[in-house]
Amino acid sequence: MIVEIGHFALALALGVAVVQALVPLWGVSRRDAALASVGPAAAVTCFLLVAFSFLALVVSYVRSDFSVENVVANSHSAQPLIYKVTSTWGNHEGSMLLWVLILTLFGALVAVSRRSLPTRLRAGTLAAQGFVTVAFLAFVLLTSNPFRRLDPAPGEGQDLNPILQDLGLAIHPPLLYVGYVGFSITYAFAVAALIDGRIDAVWARAVRPWTLLAWVFLTLGIAMGSYWAYYELGWGGWWFWDPVENASLMPWLAGTALIHSTVVMEKRDALKVWTILLAILTFSLSLLGTFIVRSGVLTSVHSFASDPGRGLFILAILVFFVGGSLALFAWRAPLLRQGGLFAPISREGALVVNNLFIATACATVFIGTLYPLVLEMLTGDKISVGPPFFNATFVPVVVPLLLLLPIGQTLAWKRGDLLGAAQRMSAALVLAIVSGLAVVAIMRGGPVLAPLGIGLGVFLIAGSAWDIGERVVRRASGASAMLSRAIGLPRSAWGTAFAHAGVGLSVIGIAAAAWSAEGIGVLKPGESLTSGRYTVVLETVTPRKGPNFTEDVARFRVSAGDRQLKPVEAMKRVYTARAMPTTEAGIRTDGLSQVYVSLGEPQGGGIAVRVYDKPLILLIWIGAVVMAFGGALSLTDRRFRLAVPRRAATRTVIQPAE
Amino acid sequence: MLIWIIFAAMTAAAVFALLWPLGRGGANAFAEVSDAKSLYRSQLAEIDRDFGRGLIGGTEADAARAEAGRRLLRAADGEAVPTGDSEPALRRRRAASAIALSCVPLFALLLYGAQGSPEQPDQPLSARLKSDPSQDFALAVSRIEAHLAANPGDARGWSVVAPVYLRQGRYDEAARAFAAALEHGGANAELLAGLGEARALAAGGVVTAEARQPLTEAVKLDGGNARARFFLAIAKEQDGDSAGAIADLRALLVDAPADATWVGTVRLRLEGLEAAPSTGASIAALPPGEQQLAIRGMVDGLAERLKMGGGTFAEWTRLIRSQVVLGDKPAAREAIIAARQRFADDGAALGQLDALAGELGLREPAP
DSSP states (O other), X not given: OHHHHHHHHHHHHHHHHHHHHHHHHHHHHHTOHHHHTHHHHHHHHHHHHHHHHHHHHHHXXXXXXXXXXXXXXXXXTTSOHHHXXXXXXXXXXXXXXXXXHHXXXXXXXXXXXXXXXXXXXXXXXHHHHHHHHHHHHHHHHHHOOTTOBOSSOOSSOOOOOGGGOSHHHHHHHHHHHHHHHHHHHHHHHHHHHHHHTOOOHHHHHHHHHHHHHHHHHHHHHHHHHHHHHHHHSSSOOSXXXXXXXHHHHHHHHHHHHHHHHHHHHHHHSOOXXXXXXXXXXXXXXXXXXXXXXXXXXXOSGGGOSOOHHHHHHHHHHHIIIIIHHHHHHHHHGGGSOOOOOOOSSSHHHHXXXXXXXXXHHHHHHXXXXXXXXXXXXXXXXXXXXOHHHHHHHHHHXXXXXXXXXXXXXXXXSSSOOHHHHXXXXXXXXXXXXXXXXXHHHHHOOSOTHHXXXXXXXXXXXXXXXXXXXXXXXXXXXXXXXXXXXXXXXXXXXXXXXXXXXXXXXXXXXXXXXXXXXXXXXXXXXXXXXXXXXXXXXXXXXXEEEOSSEEEEEEEEEEEETTXXXXXXXXXXXXXXXXXXXEEEOEEEEETTEEEEEEEEEEETTEEEEEEEEETTTHHHHHHHHHHHHHHHHHHTOGGGSOOOHHHHHHHHHHOTTO | OHHHHHHHHHHHHHHHHHHXXXXXXXXXXXXXXXXXXXXXXXXXXXXXXXXXXXXXXXXXXXXXXXXXXXHHHHHHHTOOOOOOSOHHHHHHHHHHHHHHHXXXXXXXXXXXXXXXXXTOOOXXXXXXXXXXXGGOHHHHHHHHHHHHHHOTTOHHHHHHHHHHHHHHTXXXXXXXXXXXXXXXXXXXXXXXXXXXXXXXXXXXXXXXXXXXXXXXXXXXXXXXXXXXXXXXXXXXXXXXXHHHXXXXXXXXXXXOOTTOTTHHHHXXXXXXXXXXXXXTOOXXXXXXXXXXXXXXXXXXXXXXXXXXXXOOHHHHHHXXXXXXXXXOHHHHHHHHHHHHHHTTTOHHHHHHHHHHHHHTTOOOOOO
């Protein structure tokens, strides 16, 4: 019965969402707080209903209830429990339900954050969020209902796509969705501001934590997806400029720009129109990603079972929300009060430059992703836009941005001193050049750009460290004074430093890929293969049986020069239910580098083996995690705990300087 | 019944949650100004703090304070007059309540009513395993499948599951299962006949060369095997030997035991053949007369449509197969030639057409 109750709860949630969309909007337009107060109640109710519905689906999966069509199509009774749970969102219908769950979760969070949000803005935001919820609930219920039943029930399920039977599925989609959907809140904020015709620093301050939250999760989600692709797909790449990856990169870039522009808006009451536009575009790009992935315009691991009806529905949602909000923007934005002008050489000026570069980078990804799709639609020609395009367009935009980053970071608000900032950064620059030269001296060879990349990464890290150091080690003073100053620095300053240093780490990791090596050979037990710094020796190949698969396990000894590392196992699996083979790469981590062993087909008594030496590759993801940590740190900045005078009173106590 | 009570309770709870804030009354105006004030006040404090730490100079701090002050004043401009429990406000509340009361149940019932199955209970696997397995046919089949996946050499298991597949219309799987049963258990007339039938049905009712071979073997092992004899008779009919087919089917009826369930099928087929002896054409298990005309009309229609252009590859193969079943080999040959031209630049399709022509015995003499 729980299946049917879950189904009914979902339908009920749609009705509640309709109320959430209409009544608070009416309240805002009539300035009636009683009507507006329906918004929070509806948002929380809606979340509870969708959460129940989602739980009902999870329960059906865990209990292998094969009277539910969705469970039959994506689950198997022999799966381990964890994969039974993750199978819930390892398919189109279930993942859409997860999407809606997170959407309503954000609505509920906005609803309960009484303190930090002006009530009027909250009501408008919840109404806008309500419209998005209605659209997606209707999409789920009408085109992708996960609660469709089968009678009689089959005896066994068809199993989950083997590539998705991995711990990554437990982590990557939820993180990514929190990121994607989190931007729906900033979108809702922007729409609320446009409807209201008022936008000010209060708005910027209210929006910023949500943007940061979404950005942090999106960063982690993308990094996790990239690592998952790296270890699961078996060819050792970590980013393919695949349209689906680009679909997540575009909102990330726009969101990054948005984080920076809201700072300007909050501090200087400027860049309002641009910030609103960015907030709309960021979520629009999230929706575009959803459309690309779900409509079947392309095929990939992510494109589940796609059908044109769904694509059309999402296209309609996309057109309504993007078109509607942009029309609203065109109509209302001129009414918004513009902030004052400001000097080009200043922190805000630097942030504008940042926004320009990031927006351009985002546009190049956009063109590279959509052009082939549009071209195929118009002429039927299939072209593939791959790494060469992005290396030639994306990289040249990003590199100058990163070069300017440490300088902009130290500029003062309002009126900065470019020369001074540059001077302050000279130490970091020297350090960067020295490390670049050192790399050249040690590695002797490799591409020219790689040492430059390393130098750039070092520049970013050193620049961030220098910025913090300079603020702490001001005027000669003792260690305790420095410590207290370090603690006293706003968390957002630390957050900025960490996030920018994280970019530096990733840049180093990416640059170091230039020295990666690949070895391919057909090995019999006892034979060895060398790739870069590492040598692997095939020891044994043995068959093994898993819960719902059989596999051949190849065991390798790994050594780096004279050093012996722990052995590594690489597998070739066949999942019985779908009779589908997969490869499980064997990865041995050595410091920040990795040896990556992947199996090919058996050939002439041996087995084809590919071995990669991936120097410093972990830095790519560590950098992303550090970036996310910086964002999280910034999120805890006390400036966001807004607005209660009581708090302001306690704050004066901590500040002896006043 | 219980489930409808639960649904009603859920709906009532949801509606109540929406109506509750409306009924509470309370503050009617937005606290905009106090919100703005506290923001700018904390901004002023921040400026002081930065100034105290020496992060900004005196003039900058003064300028920043002045700006924050100006913004505070601007925010205070937007002060709204509290509406109170005025008549329009009350009317609005009533209307909002009406929206909540009508929207929520309406949407829920419409959407759930269209797709829900309130009568169907949960069927978790563990509960199904505990109940009588003979009641749950699908579960029993999948247990055997799981058993066979682990022990693919179990001939008995294959021979149990193969007829089930055949009955479910999963002909390819049935053919595989019969073949596996034969491979691991040795020759057996009934299994061979089943393999032939599965292959013939998988080919859309055409007794292909592939299907013929096990059928012939089955008759060799057991001359009285009705299933094999029936399909071999159909094979004769396909080859244009209507008289032979009729004779074989008659013989089959003569040999039939009194309680045979398949007699009806054979008799239908026989009547169809006898009704249209001149062309030797008939369609499986169809009474003569109008129905047959209708089928022919449909095939002709398909041929006409494909000739006009368009049509998928699957439609072309269906047309060719249908024409063979109707006994119209020259037309099938023409269709193959036309399809070859249509899919001239599709290597895979051409390969499939060649295979199809071989299977149906349509390979045309070299020009």
